Amino acid sequence: ALHVRYADEAVCIGPPASTESYLRIDKIIDVCKKLDVDAIHPGYGFLSENSEFAKTVTENGIIFIGPSPEAISVMGSKLAAKAAVGKYDVPLVPGTEEAITDIPAAKKIAKEIGYPILIKASAGGGGKGMRIVEQEADFEEQMDRAVSEAKSAFGDGAVFIEKFIGSPKHIEFQILGDQHGNIVHLFDRECSVQRRHQKVIEEAPSAVLTEEKRKAMGEAAIGVAKACNYYGAGTVEFIVDEKLNFYFLEMNTRLQVEHPVTEEITGVDLVKEQIRIAEGEALGYTQEELSFTGHAIELRVYAEDPANNFLPDIGTLKTYNRPQGPGVRVDDGFEQGMDIPIHYDPMIAKLVTFADTRELAIKRMLRAIEEYDISGIETTMGFGKFVFNHEAFISGKFDTKFVDKYFEPSVLEGENKKEELEIAGVLSAMMVKESKKANEQGAQQVKSGTSNWRKRAWRNS
Incomplete structure (x- = not known):
């Protein structure tokens, strides 16, 4: 793999299954001790938000490039x-302040909050252990399902109740804090286009926030970071309703997949900042000194079939050619001929475009999608093209229900047929042009009278 070839030294920590490799704290620590490792960067998956891992790393005299175990623990529980x-x-979204298991009491609280309500697993994430209840008659059944799913997914059946915000936007703020008490935010990211409660498209900044609202949300995000004495890179997530009222959702105590869009508009290398902070350096800048310019958009290129409920796809990358040009960035880990494995997240790459305006960033993204040549597997690029051409996205008037409201697999089938017809049309035009050219050349040769054989051959053709 590309990341292995780039490394000065690489160690296989176990078989492909993550439970035997990337989630084995003991194996990772053992390798670090053998190689006299100074620090560990946990990435943004697997153990990156595991407080026990961060604690074990620190206890073994190794620098953990991330927040303290305490901060991870506090923010890991909703x-x-x-x-x-x-x-x-x-x-905060109206709801219970502690876990609840008493169904009659929970029913009473739900009624006071007002339906629809949301039952959520305290230790949850990625939509697991989450149930929407539209009416009181469904409450008990959905409560049992949420508790059961939470136990199965996280080993913790604790759930709580919140008011369900029907058409929310998902807007988050990038946080940086050092170990000297300095905390800043690097502005906002819009992450509302999702499937299965997971993001597919992100952009920075949000197209709907006013400067006043951006300032208020940024200050709230810093307050969240202060609440757990946060240092390192982190993200504070909010849900925002139709009137731009915002509510704290959760904090991700790690680098986000979508961090490139923030880097593009601020010029700040977030991974470099993570390493500086972990080494004990001060930020070296204040909130007032930070600003952003332009607009950046990211499409997560997943090996998934949008026409089949976004189911993951596996196979070999028969062709793989990245788009190029100014304002186009591709963060990936694959190349032509490699296999997409079944063991890990199906994301192939992050396709990012940057421009002076949102309109130009969208146009640049559409051009980059056209130039991104991938075959052998299904990807989310067709879906991305659909989104970036859709009036709801272009206007900024969309929310987390975008897929439910607007997307039908048939639109991709229609787009594929359209592309096939366009290709057929181009090939047909080329053939006509070549045939016409050949006829003209033949006629010219006849006129020149070079030989009777050529004349007969031309007439017979």
Whole structure:
């Protein structure tokens, strides 16, 4: 793999299954000790938000390039996070402040909040252990399902209740804090285009926030970070309703997949900053000194079939050619001929475009999608093309229900047929042109009268 070839030294820590490799704390620590490793960067998956891993790394005299184990632990529990940030006047979605298992009591609370409500696993993420309840008659069944799913996915059946925000936007703020108490935000990212509660398209900044609202949300994000004495890179996520009222959702105590869009508009290398902070350096800049310019958009290129409910696809990359040009960035880990494995997240690459305006960034993205040549597997690029051409996205008037509201697999089938017809049309035009050219050349040769054989051959053709 590309990342292995780039490394000065590479060690296989186990078989492909993550439970035997990337999730084995003991194996990772053992390798670090043998190689006299100074620090570990946990990436943005597997153990990156595991407080026990961060603690073990630190206890073994190795620098963990991330926040403290305590901060990870507090923000890893949605209930603990809500309790912590409540002291900083951060807006919270109406709901319970602690886990609840008493169904009659939970029913009463749900009625007071008002339906529809959301039952959420305290230790959850990625949509697991989450149930929407539209009416009281469905409450008990959905509560049982949420608890069961939470136990199965996280080993913790604790759930809580929140008011369900029907058409929210998902807007998050990038945070950086050092070990000297300095915390700043690097502005916002819009992440509302999702499938299965997971992001597919992100952009920075949001197209709908006013400067006043951006300032208020940024200050709230810093308050969240202060609530757990945060240092390193992190993301504070908010849900925003139709009136731009915002509520704290959760904090991701790691680098985000979508961090490139923030880097593009601010010029700040977030990974470099993570390493500097882990080494004990101060930020070296204040909130007032930070600014952003232009607009950046990211499409997560997944090996998934959007026409089949976004199911992951596996296979070999028969062709793989990246788009090029100014304002186009591709963060990937694959090349032509490589296999897409079944063991890990199906993301192939992050396709990012940057331009002076949002309109130009969208146009540049559409051009980059056309130039990104991938075959052998299904990808989300056709879906991306659909989104970037859609009026709801272009206008900025979209929310987390974009896929449910607008996307039908048939639109991709229609687009594929359209492309096939266009290709056929181009080939047909080329053939006609070549045939016409050949006829003209033949006629010219006849006129020149070079030989009777050529004349007969031309007439017979």
